[in-house]
Amino acid sequence: METNPKNGIVNYRCRNKDCCRQPKGFSERAGGFLQRSAGGVHLSLGTIIRLVYYLLAGCAFGSILNMTKRSSHTVTDYTHYVEAVMAEDILWNGWGSKYGEGKIGGRDEEVEMDETKMGACKDGKGHPVEGVWCLVAVCRRTGRFVAEPVKCRCKKTIKWFLDRHVDKQSTLITDEFVTVDGTNTNTVEGLNFGLKRWTRRRNWRFESIIVPLLACAWRTAHHGNFWNAFWKAASEVRFPSHPYDDDGHSRTIIADHMDVLRNPPVCNCAEKKAKRRAKKEAKKAKAIRRQARRDTLPKAARAGMSDSESESDDPFDRAAEIALLDLLYKDEARERAAKKVRTDLSDQHT
Incomplete structure (x- = not known):
C-alpha cells in the first residue's frame, strides 16, 4: 500500500504472484467519485461518506456545516458532486423497470403537463422576478415525471417536448383541459x-x-x-482524471443533454414579441404627440368667465370649476327668486 502525499490517493498493489488482475495496482479513489477533492482539501473517506449520508438524508445546509465542521465551500462542492452523480445515473439508466422504460405514459395512461416559472411569484403577485420557464409532464399512475428548462413556451417548443418524452397513446391533461367529471391538474401542480x-x-x-x-x-x-442506489451509481461514474467540470457538472452525458436543450425548434416568437413591443411604443408616442398638439391650440373661455381667466389643464380641475359655477348660478337664481317674493309681499301690504 502506497500513499501519494500530493493528492492523498491510496494505491494498493496485489502481492499474490498468481493474481490474474491486470494491472495489479489499483486504488479505491483514482478515477471515480472518491477521487475528487473540494477546494484543494483532501478529505478522508469517512468524512466523504458522512457528507454523502447527510446530503441523501436531505439535511439542511447549516446542519451539515455544524455536524461535519467543514467549510461552506466544501459542503457546496460535494452537494454539486452528489447531484451530478444522480443526474448522470437517471440519464444513463433511466427510472428502472418499476416505472417503465421509454416515454412517459402509454395506452390508457393519463399524463398531466404544465409549465412553471422557477422564480415567479404565486398568482403573479408582487414584483416580477427573473427565472427560467420549465415544462413538466407527470404520469398519474406511476408518478414518473420529466422536467426541462425552455427558453420559449410557444406551440413548437411544447410539441417538441411532448414528442421526445410523452407517448402519443397517452391521454394528455393540461390546465385548459375541460371535462364534465371535473378533471384537474393537481398532480403536476403539486409536483x-x-x-x-x-x-x-x-x-x-x-x-x-x-x-x-x-x-x-x-x-x-x-x-x-437512496444509499444503495447512490453508491451503485457512483461506482459506475468512471473518469480518467477529472470527473467533473469546475461548476460541478458532468462533462459527458449531462453536457450532451444540455446541447439538445440549447437547440430547440426554430420559432419566430422573439420577432413577434419585438413587433408587439414596437407597435405599443409607436402607439404611445402617437398619443403623446396628439396631446402635445392639443395643448398648443388656443382655449376658449367658458361662459361666465372672462377672457383673462385661465382655464386649468387638469380635467379634475375643470370639472370642479364647472360644478362651482353651477352652484353659484343656482344660488344667484335662488336669491333673485327670494327677492322677488319679498317684493311682491311688500307690495301687497302697501
Missing part, C-alpha cells in the same frame, strides 16, 4: 411546488437548473433506497 422546494434559487437559470431537476427525478425513482 411543481415540490421542485421549487428542492431546487435552490441560485440554480434558477437555464444553464444550471437541469442538474437539480434530474436529481429530483432520481430521488423519486429511488425513493426508500
